[in-house]
Amino acid sequence: MDTHSFKQWKDLSNRVTTNKGDHKLAEMTAVQFRRGSRFLYYKRSHDNTPFVVVDFLKKIEKADIGIIPERKAVPRGIPASKKEGIVKTLCPLMPRSRAVFWEDLPTNDDVGDLIDVY
Known part of the structure; x- marks a missing residue:
């Protein structure tokens, strides 16, 4: 996907x-x-x-x-600072196959918090 x-x-x-x-x-x-x-x-x-x-x-x-929405054009991503912290701190502790996911994860600083609060 x-x-x-x-x-x-x-x-x-x-x-x-x-x-x-x-x-x-x-x-x-x-x-x-x-x-x-x-x-x-x-x-x-x-x-x-x-x-x-x-x-x-x-x-x-x-x-x-009956209205089907448009496809997403860009991935949501996570804030660059959050990704950087995960890659620096946790990736060295992971098997290489798992670390690749985090290293390739797209970033987006406009996403804000990843948890929706209602």
């Missing part, structure tokens, strides 16, 4: 609905997405209990469904 394998999809998750319940990914043992359904189905155990149903998508206009 490369950068052009990904598209610039909008975030259509409904955080208000999803966060209203007690839906924690770490506690889910089985998750299903069913064709034709806009719901997330999950279980907290592998026994015969029924799936919990969560409507985690925003309601969108029908016209928006």
Whole structure:
């Protein structure tokens, strides 16, 4: 896979609905997405209990469904200072096959923090 394998999809998750319940990914043992359904189905155990149903998508206009976003043109990357620290500090401790990933990782100082805070 490369950068052009990904598209610039909008975030259509409904955080208000999803966060209203007690839906924690770490506690889910089985998750299903069913064709034709806009719901997330999950279980907290592998026994015969029924799936919990969560409507985690925003309601969108029908016209928006058929629009496929453009492909990403450039990789997201990480800040150059962060990459430099990893390459200097951690790469000498890694097998060469793993260090190559970090050395070849693209940089982008406009990305800000890599964790989205909501």
